[in-house]
Amino acid sequence: MDMSIALILGQDGITNGAIYALLALALVLVFAVTRVIFIQQGEFVAYGALTLAMMQAGTVPATVWLLVAMGVLVTVFDAGAALRAGRHRRAAAVAGWNLIYPLALAAIMAMLPVASLPLLVQVFLTLAIVVPMGPQMYRLMYQPVASAPVLILLIVSVALHIAMVGLGLLFFGAEGQRTPAFSDASFELGTLMVSGQTVWVLVVSALLIGALYQFFERTLYGKALRATAINRVGAQLMGISPALAGKLTFFLAAFIGALSGVLIAPITTIYYDTGFLIALKGFVAAIIGGLASYPIAALGALLVGLLESFSSFWASAYKEVIVFTLIIPVLLWRSLNTGHVEEEE
């Protein structure tokens, strides 16, 4: 191996690592605030990428109908309850966000020539479709069992993961998709050729991580989420609604997932079931951070990305084995170094 190969591998590893880092941050965030292990994070990646691909193929993305269906269910539950409690304005707001918004999106999809819109508008529409599924999912599947033990929440996640993979097959078909790159530009750094898409991935990841930091440090909602993560009961006593915290968390996680999907769709072929493996690597990174520390999780993600790209050069047949075996020494080290903490029931 010479320097130029090492540089290319390093670049490849850092690009993938940036995506894993985003997913790892989302996983840590969701677990800290809601104690949910967010297995279906990967499906949001695939849904984001494939929704964009469907739009570019000139068809109405089938995910918009899922959004409508989930919106109807949320409306039935929430607006019904609000009406019975006599809170008409609240009922109208629920119906507006969960019924009128998805239907309006569907109408836009059906009427506009989405395939010929500029790429950034398509990306925006993709996020507009996929991201609201996060909070809807929290409302429908997790909120009713929000205080259940972690194991129950994990079982719900597994069920949702399987359901979303199945729906993905129905929506997008078994074949993979690729989308055109955000920019065809490429830069030469010494011997290294850096493609425009790689720069996009790195810049957007860095911006997003910066924005999340600002959000948690500077805004009331961010602080509310942090408070919930530190002490759920305490935060509730201070007037922070756990339901709102949950929905907000899922909104962020879905946003990160869908955006990651949109970012990597030009680099690799995405299938309806690709997301799981990507999220699993994000999960390895999140475990390195103990499902608690954001900076360690992000560093872990870079480590996973680099390990992956270098092992694919040296021992390609054992690449996945090497990446996933990483979790064993990490768990050993963590279990030896940290005192056992009883889970609060």
Next chain:
Amino acid sequence: MKLRNTLLAAIGLAFAAGAAQADINVGVVLSATGPAASLGIPEKNTISLLPTTIGGEKVNYIVLDDASDTTTAVKNARKLIDENKVDVLVGSTTSPASLAMIDVVAESRTPMISMAASARIVSPMDDQKRWVFKTPQNDLQMASAIVEHMLANGIKKVAFIGFANAYGEGWHEQFKNLADDKGIQIVANERFNPADTSVTGQALKLMSVKPDAVFIAGSGTPAALPQKSLRERGYKGPIYQTHGVANNDFLRICGKDCEGTLLPVGPVQMARSLPDSHPVKASALKYVEKYEAANGAGSVSSFGAYAWDAGVLLEAAAPVALKNAKPGTAEFRAALRDALEGVKEVAGATGIYTMSAEDHLGLDERSRVMIEIRNGSWSLLK
């Protein structure tokens, strides 16, 4: 309840009586649902196009779906043999299911024609596999086409990259055996997963050994990723793929990076562009036209052709067997087996079948052609 049981029994008897006449009964097990459905559905569509009379006898096809499940395939095979008293079994779609059915057909001494690809279904020949035949080409035939093409073009050093599963391993084994014989050197041997999002590392490794050509053994659209990575990193040499990528989704995903890709396919896929002198052209075209008339233009696939060829073999063998015995008897099944083993130069859609006691596939180099991807579509190499 009792009345219902009696009725059911009566209906069952009526059917059994109907089947017990001198018609030839063909039991078909295929995977019309489940993961192998994309193979099983064209096979099922093809069964309805098969001849309804052979040698003056009516032929009944009894089709059961195994849902791509090995256990169900075995259960279906047993049911067809015990209850429907079939004279011959066609199936199943997948190799594991076909392998599992061998025990059943050997035990009941019923000939079976498999539509699955694995060479292990009919080799090494033994007492059980005497009863088993198959129609799809072995990977070996496909691999030999690639090796021949490499030899003809002076390629001496080949870098190999395959799926990290049975498909990639199987191809590596077949390809290595042939290449070693012919003096082609395999200078790199890499693996990747169908779900991988990046194969840059492997691509660099392949390029670092400076091969004359790269051979990618993958199936479907995932096989496009190494090719795209190689081209992206500036690899200019020839790239070979297997017949596993011969569908239009691969072209769509791979785009301009796939220009010039070389691969072997069965003649069915290229039936229309084969030269008139090609021995398989007429028989392949006959199937293609019949299938597309029933299922729409462009719908034909090589998988349906495997079912069609099972019908072609029966059409050739059954008249011989009919001279010796009556359908529905053990003697007829044995005679049919012998007749299948004796077919010579029978032209199917996949190739020309000449069976022998040792070779229950019977295909030769006429069962595949080399093609190239040119201007975003498949074109035949001379």
